[in-house]
Amino acid sequence: MRLILLGPPGAGKGTQAKVLSQKLNLVHLSTGDIFRESAKRPDEIGQRLTGYMQRGQLVPDEIVNQIVIEKLKDKRIQNRFILDGYPRTKTQATSLDEFLAINKIPLDMVVYMQTSEQVIIDRLTGRRICGKCGANYHIKNILPKKDGICDICGGRLIQRDDDKKETVLKRIKVYNQQTAGLIDYYKNKGFLHTVSGDLEVDRLYKILHELFNEEGLI
């Protein structure tokens, strides 16, 4: 299966992609994860990436396209990937289309996770992650056993720089300006299926599973 998860920040793309990739043996490609990892580099590239993310801005298309297309050249993943957070602009979408067409590997589906703004803000501003292993917590919904400490590795829990309220609002604005247009782009191509990102994690997973079943993808 070749799948794109499209939706605003905090829609739960990463959360669903993780579960789907494990259960359906797919490769999860998250541009956000790739950039967070690369931003740790102590050089100029690391600093530039940190800057874009801290400001809630998109990384330039040339950099993003190069990284994703390079990954998709790997024949082992060409028939079984989930793209999470890519494409995010029309330029990225057309680059991806060209690559898929040249390699004769058509997309199966684009799932748009429609999510309300208040849900996004609550989820992201309340999120805490472990600074060591990256495990995910939430100040109301996913509490660690010991305050501020990761249950898994004992690392300290921190807030992602881009989860501060001001940056979350900026990310939503950038999404509306630069990414939301892809909903119509993929609708016009006949790939789009819309689900509610407001739903609880397990319920949404079940709906996605049923959708893939109905479409003969699993």
Ligand code: AP5
């Ligand atoms: P990225 O990491 O992709 O950030 P994002 O999409 O803006 O936001 P999230 O990853 O937080 O959203 P998500 O929908 O994956 O939700 P998640 O499952 O994590 O990108 C970060 C930055 O990298 C960008 O700002 C940009 O600078 C750069 N970048 C990345 N891709 C790029 C591209 N293609 N082009 C240019 N720049 C790019 O869930 C969020 C929280 O909600 C979690 O705490 C989770 O536990 C919780 N949650 C999830 N689902 C549910 C649910 N159903 N119910 C309750 N809680 C839930």
